[in-house]
Amino acid sequence: MANLDIKIGKLQLKNPVMTASGTFGYGTEYSDFMDISRIGGIIVKGTTLRDRQGNQYPRMAETPSGMLNAVGLQNKGVDYFINHIYPTLKDIDTNILVNLSGSTIEDYVEAAERLNELEKIPGIELNISCPNVKEGGMAFGTSCLSAAQVVREVRRVYKNDMMVKLSPNVTDISEIALAVEAEGADSVSLINTLLGMAINAETRKPYLSTITGGLSGPAVKPVALRMVWQVANAVKIPVVGMGGIMNTADAIEFILAGASAIQIGTANFIDPTITGKVIDGIDDYLNRHGYSSINDIIGAMEV
Amino acid sequence: MLDLIVKKNEALNNQYSLLVLTSPDKLPEMLPGQFAEVRVDNSPSTFLRRPISINYVDYEANELWLLVQIVGEGTRKMCELKVGEVVNLLFPLGNSFTLPESKDAKLLLVGGGVGIAPLLFWGSYLKERGYKCNFLLGGRSKDNLLQLCEFEQFGDVYTTTEDGTHGEKGFVTQHSLLQGSNFDYVYTCGPTPMMKAVAAYAAKTEAICEVSLENTMACGFGTCLCCVTDTIKGHVCVCTEGPVFNITKLKWQI
Numbered sequence: 001m002a003n004l005d006i007k008i009g010k011l012q013l014k015n016p017v018m019t020a021s022g023t024f025g026y027g028t029e030y031s032d033f034m035d036i037s038r039i040g041g042i043i044v045k046g047t048t049l050r051d052r053q054g055n056q057y058p059r060m061a062e063t064p065s066g067m068l069n070a071v072g073l074q075n076k077g078v079d080y081f082i083n084h085i086y087p088t089l090k091d092i093d094t095n096i097l098v099n100l101s102g103s104t105i106e107d108y109v110e111a112a113e114r115l116n117e118l119e120k121i122p123g124i125e126l127n128i129s130c131p132n133v134k135e136g137g138m139a140f141g142t143s144c145l146s147a148a149q150v151v152r153e154v155r156r157v158y159k160n161d162m163m164v165k166l167s168p169n170v171t172d173i174s175e176i177a178l179a180v181e182a183e184g185a186d187s188v189s190l191i192n193t194l195l196g197m198a199i200n201a202e203t204r205k206p207y208l209s210t211i212t213g214g215l216s217g218p219a220v221k222p223v224a225l226r227m228v229w230q231v232a233n234a235v236k237i238p239v240v241g242m243g244g245i246m247n248t249a250d251a252i253e254f255i256l257a258g259a260s261a262i263q264i265g266t267a268n269f270i271d272p273t274i275t276g277k278v279i280d281g282i283d284d285y286l287n288r289h290g291y292s293s294i295n296d297i298i299g300a301m302e303v
Numbered sequence: 304m305l306d307l308i309v310k311k312n313e314a315l316n317n318q319y320s321l322l323v324l325t326s327p328d329k330l331p332e333m334l335p336g337q338f339a340e341v342r343v344d345n346s347p348s349t350f351l352r353r354p355i356s357i358n359y360v361d362y363e364a365n366e367l368w369l370l371v372q373i374v375g376e377g378t379r380k381m382c383e384l385k386v387g388e389v390v391n392l393l394f395p396l397g398n399s400f401t402l403p404e405s406k407d408a409k410l411l412l413v414g415g416g417v418g419i420a421p422l423l424f425w426g427s428y429l430k431e432r433g434y435k436c437n438f439l440l441g442g443r444s445k446d447n448l449l450q451l452c453e454f455e456q457f458g459d460v461y462t463t464t465e466d467g468t469h470g471e472k473g474f475v476t477q478h479s480l481l482q483g484s485n486f487d488y489v490y491t492c493g494p495t496p497m498m499k500a501v502a503a504y505a506a507k508t509e510a511i512c513e514v515s516l517e518n519t520m521a522c523g524f525g526t527c528l529c530c531v532t533d534t535i536k537g538h539v540c541v542c543t544e545g546p547v548f549n550i551t552k553l554k555w556q557i
């Protein structure tokens with residue numbers, strides 16, 4: 001057994017494998033398939049201050065080696081989370097983080113204040129990168145100024161760990177990463193989905209009700225890996241990498257590129273036990289290559 | 304999540320196959336209306352699993368039947384599976400049809416195209432429990448009418464085809480069966496326009512009506528929120544709160 005413990009900002013994870021927001025429900029949906037307390041961290045689905053119905057159906061289209069989604073942050077709001085979901089999660093022995101989104105800075109701040117009160121939620125993932133909502137979301141994450149502003153305001157009220165989730169839909173992602181680091185982000189996670197679209201040639205109609213949506217899955221992996229490498233080279237805070245991770249080798253690539261931990265998203269839909277397999281796979285990799293700790297391979301790409 | 308073995312894969316015609324799966328272990332209990340998420344291996348263009356209804360379960364022979372219509376790469380690959388090959392399934396998923404209150408209730412099960420798939424299992428389940436079923440099955444032409452012999456074992460079968468090659472000519476809702484008699488329960492699965500017409504008939508005749516929806520899905524177990532339908536409770540997932548819905552819960556204009 002190699003040592004898989006890893007510190008990400010203020011979080012202490014038992015292994016570097018987390019689940020990506022919006023792909024793992026509240027975690028409990030996966031309890032039928034595996035022991036979810038094995039996972040290093042679970043990021044629950046996108047939560048907003050108030051209840052959101054999300055976008056109209058259709059919200060999904062499969063594309064080569066990936067999928068487009070346009071869920072649009074459907075959730076019952078932060079109070080519902082606190083009163084109804086939190087009690088079912090608080091005794092699970094892993095780090096449960098809430099992915100927080102908003103359409104105004106005030107919304108982010110108000111929801112973050114409420115989450116700050118939850119003893120068993122060690123952190124939030126501040127989502128400034130959702131491409132599927134009309135206002136807010138990605139708009140905050142695509143300029144240094146607005147990204148810095150929302151992080152600064154939330155930092156004022158939120159005392160636990162704050163991971164900031166970055167959008168790949170920008171010219172230079174390291175600039176944004178540096179901007180949020182300067183405002184007190186404890187870590188950054190990337191990438192959120194890439195803006196894309198698909199049209200049904202036969203009917204001449206778009207596949208998604210919103211026309212555009214967010215691309216995820218193996219199709220985005222090379223782009224995600226490049227961005228993780230760029231950001232890891234730019235910032236001092238830990239980087240959490242994701243985008244198309246389907247297996248152990250993919251996860252190792254992200255760690256070698258500089259990620260201290262990884263998140264698995266779309267792959268959970270195809271194999272709901274994938275996180276356990278990747279945890280075991282990373283351990284096996286470290287043993288095979290004679291490393292004693294996960295820390296030994298972070299950013300260890302040999303050029 | 305289970306690896307099942309292909310016991311038989313029979314092309315019913317050039318569009319449809321009956322895939323019979325088995326396992327060395329006892330198959331889990333399944334309910335009519337539920338579905339499986341089938342992983343399609345060795346296909347670069349088929350990334351997500353494909354939802355397929357449970358067509359029939361033979362617990363004695365330890366068989367799970369899937370009726371597959373070829374519409375794209377995923378369903379084509381399923382129809383090409385060879386005997387002895389392994390297929391990975393997540394199942395059983397979703398809810399099921401609701402048993403009528405009384406055994407004397409007059410039941411109508413209406414299927415169109417590949418939408419007949421869950422109705423065979425439902426019909427067998429009802430018959431086993433002493434209910435009497437009427438099946439009304441429709442298709443574009445006689446090639447789209449499937450498993451008629453199987454359906455006949457579980458109740459009376461009526462058919463329509465748009466081209467008149469089998470049964471009455473026209474749509475299911477034009478069948479003479481619906482003119483004279485009224486039903487207490489109507490269950491339907493098929494193309495949305497057909498289900499809407501059936502639901503309108505049920506509403507008019509004050510029958511209780513359940514429809515089985517086929518929204519596109521990414522996960523099949525309630526985590527991606529891609530498969531929603533609009534209901535009186537707002538957007539709900541078809542994969543967990545459905546696929547079977549009472550029409551009074553749906554916001555359908557009928």
Ligand SMILES: Cc1cc2nc3c(=O)[nH]c(=O)nc-3n(C[C@H](O)[C@H](O)[C@H](O)COP(=O)(O)OP(=O)(O)OC[C@H]3O[C@@H](n4cnc5c(N)ncnc54)[C@H](O)[C@@H]3O)c2cc1C
Pocket residue numbers: 062338349353354355356357369370371372373374375376377378379417420421516517518519520546
């Ligand atoms: C709960 C449920 C039960 C189902 N039961 C059955 C069944 O018993 N037998 C069966 O053959 N099929 C069934 N389907 C439909 C089946 O899942 C799709 O036909 C299949 O996913 C298409 O995959 P493909 O790779 O062959 O086609 P793709 O290449 O993915 O698509 C080909 C064409 O089919 C359309 N299509 C894809 N998915 C759907 C869908 N869910 N509904 C309508 N059109 C679609 C696409 O828009 C495209 O035009 C069911 C679907 C659901 C949600």
Ligand SMILES: Cc1cc2nc3c(=O)[nH]c(=O)nc-3n(C[C@H](O)[C@H](O)[C@H](O)COP(=O)(O)O)c2cc1C
Pocket residue numbers: 020021022023045046047069071073099127130165191192193215216217218220242243244245263264265266267527528529
């Ligand atoms: C259906 C779906 C819903 C998602 N919802 C959210 C969300 O609510 N908040 C968020 O920050 N990211 C969301 N994401 C993005 C993922 O967390 C992840 O960043 C992205 O999918 C890339 O990783 P992957 O390729 O492993 O899926 C969603 C992705 C998918 C596919």
Ligand code: FES
Pocket residue numbers: 519520521522523524525526527528529530531540541542543
């Ligand atoms: S298909 Fe994922 S929630 Fe229904």
